[in-house]
Amino acid sequence: MSTHAKAVTIHPYFQIHAGKIEDFVANMTDFTNQTATEEGCLYYNFTLNGDEAFCREAYTDGDAALAHLANVDAQIKRALELSTMTRLEIHGPAEELEKMRGPLAGLNPAWFVYQTGLTK
Template structure:
């Protein structure tokens, strides 16, 4: 996943495993960075689907950023969580 490390808007990513389940956690600067990341992954998404089953997608963020994603990501049926409190150091 070295390409994620080179994406300007990617803040972090990592994988953890529990038996046959893989969990990918990624953080992006904003909705545009997430959409750019998905475009970068497009060539391998089909391959990933051949060897795995997508169980769940959660997207956490400010409502104004989530609103930018709702239409584009609707086919993936993600669960959205609106960030209400907290902080992030840049």
Template sequence: MFKSDTCCTLVPYFEVNEGQLEAFKALGPQFVERTRNEAGCMHYAFSFNGSTAHCREGYESAEAVLAHLQNVGELLGEALKVAKIIRLEVHAPASEIDKLRGPLSSLNPQFFALEPGIRRA
């Protein structure tokens, strides 16, 4: 039986303020620990290129994305004291994007809709 694809991937890039990279990195383990209780979190990790940080994160659905953002909201606020989001992409089926447009509008994301039929099942 085919299960519908509701996977949502967030692709945020942060520019860390000069001299604040270690402070930003120190928040990483706290973010990871918070995601451990998120049933809908499929993967979550940080990667770095100089002072640019990327959080690699995937969720089972739009609802799981919203639950995650609520769960880490306080930590994200702390991260934004030492960095700024310079790009945010959301990759998901159009039906899931529709659920995220309003709640994520303040973050000004770019939405990429997965094309039906162009995916490996």
């Protein structure tokens, strides 16, 4: 079985407020530096499309994803001062997503349950 069989990905999209791109980019660096301390992070990076930001992130399982969110709480709060989260998707196996549903209910994410595919 792949070591990524329980992997969870988080897909937040941010619309950066006018005049705040430089501040948001600085906060992206803070996010990345804070996340570098996490053992359960598989990958973590940001992409920009003009004034829209996307965080591309994956964790070994639901517990690691929740630990990440607790670890970057200050950076999340800062991001939400500088932008509006326009969409939040959580992808992964049903049993891992179930761990996250309660803690993330207030964010109203779209839940994508793994069905089939290839994990190497």
